[in-house]
Amino acid sequence: MGTAGAAGAAGAGADAIAGERRQLLNVAYRLLGSLAEAEDAVQEAYARWYALPRGRQDEIVSPGAWLSTVTGRICLDVLGSARARRERYVGAWLPEPLPDRTEWQHGRGTELSDPADQMVLDESVTMAFLVVLESMTPAERVAFVLHDVFRYPFAEIADVLGRTSAACKQLAASARRRVRVAQAPVTAAGQADAVRHVKEAWESKNIAALVDLLDPAAVMTADGGGLVGTALRPVEGGALIAQYMVAIADRAPGLELLERSVNGAPGLVAQRGGVVMTVASFEVVDGRVSRIWVVRNPEKLRPWLEA
Template sequence: METAGSVAEESAAVRRQLINVAYRLLGSLTEAEDAVEEAYARWYGLPGDRQADISSPGAWLTTVTSRICLDLLGSARARRERYVGAWLPEPVPDRAGRGHAGGAGPTGPVDPADQIVLDESVSMAFLVVLDSMTPAERVAFVLHDVFRYRFAEVADVLGRTPAACKQLAASARRRVGAARAPVAATGQADVVRRVKEAWEARDIAALVGLLDPAAVMAADGGGVAGVALRPVEGGARIARYVVAMAEKAPGLELRERSVNGVPGLVAQRAGGVMTVASFHVSGGRVTRIWAVRNPEKLRPWAGEG
């Protein structure tokens, strides 16, 4: 006989799984939480006899959540066309073992950011590649390759045959390439620390030495925070740009933080988070920088100061 505690734990585990699936599908914690809430609303809207006929509520909720995400991905292109500047996935912090003001007590609401399992499938590099896929490719790949759902289950979400879903996942897999390879956290942490030190010293030459000559930096301000609307290309140009930005923002402090499970930097001023920067490092140099400044995407970082 199930106890109230075991039922609650099972329910929490299902919700955590749904948040993790939806975040990887959408690249947005806010949208992921909305998709999960919509799935639960549909579940509670079912007649009692219909609920009783469903042998695995968790599987049903996963299917419905994935379909909701698929619909959102289908409309994303139109939404992105209205977006000012580059659109980047919403970064999530790693609060494991640190505690934070926004956390919930035993009976309070749980911050979705605390539910995300931080692994290579949520690194910014990986999420950016996911965003380049078609909606069907992304759903097939995330459900099968990341969460190990059978293609028969994926087919139920996509309304296609298992064979077609297998082809979609294979196509997505080719897009992923090196982005899925785990980053050596110790090596990246050292490079990121040196970037921080060079930035604090306003040492352009040191920054150029840490950046790949072909490095690219993309910034997401959402039309609210000031950023370069187009990617900044080239290590030297990026070095000059970030130092110039620092000169225009007195009182800004950089802190080393885990961003989507990978060493990154958080820029703060007066206790508030202004920018979250994620890096891709290869051969001991930074090849990509993703800087999120859109305040709407920085809500999970409240209290990180």
């Protein structure tokens, strides 16, 4: 092969490596629940790849598989240290919410320059699903996400976790049981109706209507990260949540509620002066809202800011 041919092959290889970024970001976000941390993990994986001698790179049959394994190991390390970080976190910690693609591309060019542009939204990124993932051990989460969501073979997962394929199968099965215990949400249309009714009742400050829309045992969890005011502990019970929501409405004049897609499911966004202040996700069971997850931490609302 001539010099021009070698250069062309090298360029094609570089393009193939860069093309793995979308997949790696999608894997890392589901593993970590944070777009910022996912981006850091993928950047670190690429840094390790480019730090390899050229001869070592040439020996690797599947650079994509290598990057996936390294990204998985980096995420596993991050998950392992997450418990200590969460203990220092002010209030409840919730996954980072993502807007619909048509919203996060607002004002941008057509190039996929922002990591959020490369996220694929499906049932594996709903807030309810991500919260269930948070209940798993790091190894369970990695085994489950890589196998059940992305269909990685257990042999590759074994390389990530440093365990046997049989052990990885057991971890995925254990994680699967946790997912089955969680209540399945209603259809998107049913959730959209429930969310719309909540919005209308909230805007009219109708406590009775809110109580009717909320499950008596509903739980609302808010994440302000200590940067903005919010409930530091979950608010339990439909009646208390309704009262809390109306009290917030009284204290926040000028707040505008919008129906938006949040992590691929119907949700609500509160903004003031065009700036997103709060993003709320919902779980609806038997026509009533059973869980509300409210993210107010401005550091987690980065993808919602218009360019």
